[in-house]
Amino acid sequence: MRVLSLGRWLRAGRVPPRGRVRLNSGHRHSGHRPQAPPQGPAQVPPRKVSVEVLDHLEHLALVDFRDSEGVERLQKAIQFADQLHEVNTDGVEPMDSVLEDRCLYLREDDVTEGNCTKELLENARETVEEYFVAPPGNIPLLKLEEQNTYLQGSK
Amino acid sequence: MRIAIGPSGSRAPQRSAPAPPAANGLPPSWPPCQWRRAVLRQDGGARPPRRRKGRGLSAGVRWRRRRRAGRTMLRASLRQVSAALKEGRVTPTELCQRCLALIKSTKFLNAYITVTEETALKQAEESEERYKRGQPLGILDGIPIAVKDNFNTAGIETTCASNMLKGYISPYNATVVQKLLDQGAVLLGKTNLDEFAMGSGSTDGVFGPVRNPWSYSKQYKEKSIPKSHSEDKEPDWVISGGSSGGSAAAVSSFTCFAALGSDTGGSTRNPAAHCGVVGLKPTYGLISRHGLIPLVNSMDVPGILTRCVDDAAVLLGSLAGHDPKDSTTIQDDFKPFELPNLTDVSKLSIGIPKEYHAPGLSSEILAFWSKAADLFKNAGAKVVEVSLPHTRYSIVCYHVLCTAEVASNMARFDGLEYGHRSDVKDSTESMYAATRREGFNDVVRGRILSGNYFLLKQNYEKYFVKAQKVRRLIASDFGKVFRSGVDILLTPTTLSDAAPYTEFIQEDNRTRSAQDDILTQAANMAGLPAINVPTALSERGLPVGLQFIGRSFQEKQLLTVAKWFEKQVQFPVIQLEEVKRHDSGVFQQQKSASFS
Numbered sequence: 001m002r003v004l005s006l007g008r009w010l011r012a013g014r015v016p017p018r019g020r021v022r023l024n025s026g027h028r029h030s031g032h033r034p035q036a037p038p039q040g041p042a043q044v045p046p047r048k049v050s051v052e053v054l055d056h057l058e059h060l061a062l063v064d065f066r067d068s069e070g071v072e073r074l075q076k077a078i079q080f081a082d083q084l085h086e087v088n089t090d091g092v093e094p095m096d097s098v099l100e101d102r103c104l105y106l107r108e109d110d111v112t113e114g115n116c117t118k119e120l121l122e123n124a125r126e127t128v129e130e131y132f133v134a135p136p137g138n139i140p141l142l143k144l145e146e147q148n149t150y151l152q153g154s155k
Numbered sequence: 156m157r158i159a160i161g162p163s164g165s166r167a168p169q170r171s172a173p174a175p176p177a178a179n180g181l182p183p184s185w186p187p188c189q190w191r192r193a194v195l196r197q198d199g200g201a202r203p204p205r206r207r208k209g210r211g212l213s214a215g216v217r218w219r220r221r222r223r224a225g226r227t228m229l230r231a232s233l234r235q236v237s238a239a240l241k242e243g244r245v246t247p248t249e250l251c252q253r254c255l256a257l258i259k260s261t262k263f264l265n266a267y268i269t270v271t272e273e274t275a276l277k278q279a280e281e282s283e284e285r286y287k288r289g290q291p292l293g294i295l296d297g298i299p300i301a302v303k304d305n306f307n308t309a310g311i312e313t314t315c316a317s318n319m320l321k322g323y324i325s326p327y328n329a330t331v332v333q334k335l336l337d338q339g340a341v342l343l344g345k346t347n348l349d350e351f352a353m354g355s356g357s358t359d360g361v362f363g364p365v366r367n368p369w370s371y372s373k374q375y376k377e378k379s380i381p382k383s384h385s386e387d388k389e390p391d392w393v394i395s396g397g398s399s400g401g402s403a404a405a406v407s408s409f410t411c412f413a414a415l416g417s418d419t420g421g422s423t424r425n426p427a428a429h430c431g432v433v434g435l436k437p438t439y440g441l442i443s444r445h446g447l448i449p450l451v452n453s454m455d456v457p458g459i460l461t462r463c464v465d466d467a468a469v470l471l472g473s474l475a476g477h478d479p480k481d482s483t484t485i486q487d488d489f490k491p492f493e494l495p496n497l498t499d500v501s502k503l504s505i506g507i508p509k510e511y512h513a514p515g516l517s518s519e520i521l522a523f524w525s526k527a528a529d530l531f532k533n534a535g536a537k538v539v540e541v542s543l544p545h546t547r548y549s550i551v552c553y554h555v556l557c558t559a560e561v562a563s564n565m566a567r568f569d570g571l572e573y574g575h576r577s578d579v580k581d582s583t584e585s586m587y588a589a590t591r592r593e594g595f596n597d598v599v600r601g602r603i604l605s606g607n608y609f610l611l612k613q614n615y616e617k618y619f620v621k622a623q624k625v626r627r628l629i630a631s632d633f634g635k636v637f638r639s640g641v642d643i644l645l646t647p648t649t650l651s652d653a654a655p656y657t658e659f660i661q662e663d664n665r666t667r668s669a670q671d672d673i674l675t676q677a678a679n680m681a682g683l684p685a686i687n688v689p690t691a692l693s694e695r696g697l698p699v700g701l702q703f704i705g706r707s708f709q710e711k712q713l714l715t716v717a718k719w720f721e722k723q724v725q726f727p728v729i730q731l732e733e734v735k736r737h738d739s740g741v742f743q744q745q746k747s748a749s750f751s
Binding site for chain 1: 574
């Protein structure tokens, strides 16, 4: 099957003439063929994120970046997300859910299930009687200067 | 003197016999079933076997037919096998045993994380009792099914392919799993996936990557260039797509008749396209998400993977409907439907969104897409080109919303009530941090951190709210197109056929997801139903699928059109050769499936 006729479409930026178009089999078909792909979104230069923000993120999320790859991943993600700013959203309301036109189902405030303490405690590693056991709270995570992590090394 | 002759081979004669006549020596007017048991006469001719009077088939013949039926039953569709179970041509226990044996012999695909052998056999026996009494629970009674490992299943390990939940035994069944079990389905096991369903290749789970069964098919091997002449060379296997790769591989390799997946950005349709099976993403709000470990609450839906469109309709009928435990399910009554055999498509209007000709779309898939449009056109349907102008921003929008919701959803994994717990005891926060550091892989941690960045006070309006606004624009694009009279949209599902694993892992997870989800996730943004229908084989002998997107809650129309298309294209059946050799030591981090 000849693909030569489609070749000119596949070159970026070229829009084929409207109406009847030639298909690869050589027969003339009337129909709508997908046109050449549009130009990709403009490349925004990557933005560096400060160490303070990275540290703040680690505290909020309670996961660490571990190495430079982790930080690069974040920077690439931000660069990718910056493309959103090209879209004009004036006067557009944010959308939380596709079912926003419907009433959310709320059931009656009656207790229908429970008494499953034993099953729930089975999955926890440390329990005492009917309590989950946690280490002492109200102790904040070590500050950046006191840590021995990648971010401390990169400061 | 009897000699059985025929196309399937001959049995050894009981006494020495004259040489058989040329070809099969039988008159050409005999039907093939008679050839097998023809009786040779002394003059070299043959006569058909005399019918036994009285009891019909002998026990031996019945047993052999059931064995043969058991072997071919695995390739049948769900409805065919359900009919066979009802008629007694095969029993649920035999079917279950055959599936379990096939799972064992296809272990190298790594499609299953947990195989629940004992539970499955017990369920099959109970089903057999019901069939004997003549009281099956429904069409799904006795049918072997697999479930993706991010659905909670009571008493069975649910890991989400993550260290965080290794060893976690759920105390309850997800609603969809409970519905399947209530109808008598036999749960064979939990299938492999990307960790927490984040990924588009099923390569990032802790139990190793899932191999596409088509890598071992005759069709692929004939087309692939041999690297060397050595017999020991491992074929260059291709990925199964993700993140429900295990479910798709399980259905494609005939180990089960249907499987549940989840679809957040294309995670059911992408592996369905790569593995040559039907992958249905229902409308958001139709099927309950209770018990599905959430990734993105506003876009997740349970997905259905089957061998044909009719089976997908059957499964949809069993699973859809309001669930009081999931407030995002709609309260409208859902009536299960039987798909009509569409013969006249002249009243149909098919839309071809031009923006789906994305950069990187392979010329093969473009050609198949064009041919499919022609197919509808020649059958009398109205085929129009439509525009969804914000398509190229949908992947960016998805990226922001997904990471933001992931940051929130993954916050529940702190090691206190369930899952992995680290040994650090200094403080609650340090214990949480250590647990999450040990439990999550790079992909998950990367998404959590990105999500938290987008949700920071200084970034909230710029990124998160902006993405929500763009989401509305995307959803209204679809709304405009459907209001203009288009019934169904026809698009490709993937940019190309399945890539070899070694090539796929060259890029990181985020880049791959951004590339592979580009055609599928807009339907998740708008909450629309979509289905992948396997269309044809590529030049490399791998499956390629096309996607149909329908209006909200119009699954019947969508599936009817998909069924018509499926009938027209006649997608070939995979020819899997028996591969006896297991993969040995190439990927050391693989964990073999555990058998309960």
